[in-house]
Amino acid sequence: MIESLLFSLDGREDIARKIALSANSWNKTEAQNIEIGYLRNQKFSDGELCVDFTDSLRGKRVYLLSSPNTSDEIIKLELAIDAAKRAAAHEIIVILPYFPYARQDKKDQSRGPIGAKVMALKLEALGATSVITYDLHADQIQGFFEIPVTHIEGKNVFDNYIYALSVSGMTDIILCGPDAGSGKRVKRMKDQLFKKYGVSVNYVMIDKTRKEANIIDEMIIIGDVTGKDVVILDDMVDTAGTLCKAADVLIENGAKSVRAIISHGVLSGPAYDRIDNSILTELIISDSLETMVHEKIVVFSVDDQIGMAIAANNLGLSYDALKSSKKIEI
Numbered sequence: 032m033i034e035s036l037l038f039s040l041d042g043r044e045d046i047a048r049k050i051a052l053s054a055n056s057w058n059k060t061e062a063q064n065i066e067i068g069y070l071r072n073q074k075f076s077d078g079e080l081c082v083d084f085t086d087s088l089r090g091k092r093v094y095l096l097s098s099p100n101t102s103d104e105i106i107k108l109e110l111a112i113d114a115a116k117r118a119a120a121h122e123i124i125v126i127l128p129y130f131p132y133a134r135q136d137k138k139d140q141s142r143g144p145i146g147a148k149v150m151a152l153k154l155e156a157l158g159a160t161s162v163i164t165y166d167l168h169a170d171q172i173q174g175f176f177e178i179p180v181t182h183i184e185g186k187n188v189f190d191n192y193i194y195a196l197s198v199s200g201m202t203d204i205i206l207c208g209p210d211a212g213s214g215k216r217v218k219r220m221k222d223q224l225f226k227k228y229g230v231s232v233n234y235v236m237i238d239k240t241r242k243e244a245n246i247i248d249e250m251i252i253i254g255d256v257t258g259k260d261v262v263i264l265d266d267m268v269d270t271a272g273t274l275c276k277a278a279d280v281l282i283e284n285g286a287k288s289v290r291a292i293i294s295h296g297v298l299s300g301p302a303y304d305r306i307d308n309s310i311l312t313e314l315i316i317s318d319s320l321e322t323m324v325h326e327k328i329v330v331f332s333v334d335d336q337i338g339m340a341i342a343a344n345n346l347g348l349s350y351d352a353l354k355s356s357k358k359i360e361i
Contacts (some may be wrong), residue, residue, distance in 0.1 A: 033092050033121055034321045035345055036068035040082070040097040040107050043340055046318060046334060047096055050126075053209035053338025057346065059351065064340060072107065082110040088118040094108035094341060097130035098320050100297065105131055105150075109157055116158035124344060125154055126163045128319035128333055129295050133168035134267070165333050168266050169212070180345070181350050183336045185216065185266065185294040186223040188317055192292065192331065193220070193262060194228045203287065204257040206234035209277050217264050230299075237277055250280045257285035270294040270312070271302040275309040288312045292339070294324045296330075 037054075039047035047067055055064045073081040080103060099105040108125070115123045151172070154162065161178050166185040173180045197204055197205045208217040215232045220337030224230040235254030268274050268291070278289040289311055296316035298306075306327055308313055315329045316322060322330055338355050343353040 032062055032089070033176050035065040035092040035094065035341075036086055036088070037094040037341070038084070038095060039070075040070075040095055040111055041099070041104055042177045043096070043321070044115040046332075047347055049098065049334035050096065050338045050341065053335045054189070054341040054345070055338075057339070057342035060118050063345065064361055065345070068093075070111070073101075077084060078103075078204055080106050080110060082107055083096065083137045084111075084113055084114055084118060088115055088120040090119065091122050092119040092122040092124065092345070093195055094111075094124045094126055096126045096128075098127065099131045100129055100320060108135060109153060111158040112159055120200060122160045123158055124161050124341075125159045126341075128162050128317070128337065130167055130172065132170060136172055143358045145344075148175045150151065152219075154297075161344070163337060163344075165317070165337070166180055166266050167315050170215070181340045183333070183350070185292070185317075185334050185342060186220045187314065187354075188294070188331055189280055189292045190220065190223050190227060193224060193232075194314060196260070196262075197224075197228075197230050201260050202230050205254075205256060205261055206232055207256070207263045207277075207281065208234065208236045209263055209265050209273065211264055216266065237280070239273070239277075250277060252280065252284050256281055257316075258287055259285075261286045261289045263289065263291040263293075265293050266293070267295045267297055268304065268316070269297040270300045271298065271305040271309075274314075275305045275311065278311050282310055286330045296328070298322060331347060 036046055037051050051065045051067055058064055068086045095111050097108045099108050132146030132150050138145060155178055163181045165183045166183060173182055207341045208214050208216050210263055219232055221232055224232060235252055235256055238251045238253055274291055281289050290313045292310060293313045294317055313329055314327055318330050318332050339353055340350050345352045
C-alpha cells in the first residue's frame with residue numbers, strides 16, 4: 032500500500048490537519064491514513080527561497096497544499112514540486128484551494144499573457160501528477176492541464192448555508208449573478224438546492240459596463256428583486272468595490288436585504304473598509320485564503336471537500352462517486 036503524506040507549504044497547518052482528518056474518515060484501516068509531513072522553509076537575505084522536506088518521500092504519495100497568492104508562495108510551490116520529484120515521490124498531487132492567476136484565463140490584450148495557462152504549464156512541467164483545486168474562475172482552466180484535475184465547485188461548500196436561510200423562515204430568497212460570466216455558477220447552485228434539499232429559488236443577473244479598468248459605468252438588473260432577500264454568488268472578491276456597488280443597486284431596486292457568497296476572499300486594499308461601510312448583511316467566504324476577523328464576514332471551510340477529494344484519489348474512486356457514498360465515523 033502506498034503511504035500518503037500531506038504538506039502545508041504556506042504555514043497553515045491547522046487547515047492541513049482538518050483536511051487530513053476529513054480524508055482519513057473515509058479510510059477503512061489506519062494503514063490507509065494520510066499523515067501530516069514536515070518541511071523547512073528558508074529565505075536568504077536577498078529574498079531567495081528554499082524548501083527542504085524532513086520526511087522521506089521515496090515511493091510515497093505526496094500532497095502539497097498551498098494557496099499561492101503571492102510570487103514568493105508560487106516559487107515555494109514550484110521548489111517543493113521539484114524537491115518531491117527529486118526525492119523519488121511516487122505521486123505529487125498539488126492541492127490549490129486558490130488557483131493563482133485564475134483571472135487571466137484568456138487574452139484581454141492583443142499582446143497579453145494567459146496567466147492561468149502559464150501556471151498550469153509550470154506545475155505540470157515540474158512534475159505534478161495531478162491537481163485538486165477549488166472553484167476556478169473559469170471552467171476552461173481545467174483544459175490547460177494534460178494531467179488529471181479534480182475541480183471542487185463552490186456549490187458543494189455553500190449550499191447548506193442557503194438551505195439554512197430558507198428553513199429559518201426566509202422565504203423570499205433569490206440568487207443573483209453579478210456579471211455575465213456568473214450565469215453557470217448561479218444555475219448550478221439553483222439546481223443543487225432543488226436536487227439536494229427540495230428548495231426552489233429563482234435568480235436574477237446584473238449586466239454591467241465599464242468606462243475603464245476597475246471603474247463601473249452602469250449596472251442594470253435583469254429580473255425583479257422587489258421585496259427579495261438577495262444572495263449574490265461569485266468566485267472572487269478583491270477590493271470589494273464592484274460587490275458593494277452591486278449591493279447598493281439591488282437595494283435601490285427594491286431588495287429587502289443583500290448577502291454575498293464569494294468563494295475566494297482575496298480582500299486587498301480598501302476591501303475591509305468598503306465591506307464595513309456597505310449595506311451588505313453578510314459576506315460569506317471560504318478559508319481558501321487567510322482572512323482577517325470581521326463582524327460581517329462568515330468563513331466556511333473547504334477542508335471536508337478537499338479531504339473527500341484526497342480520499343477519492345487514494346481509494347481509486349471519482350470525487351463524485353465518493354461524495355454520494357457514506358462516510359466512516361471516526
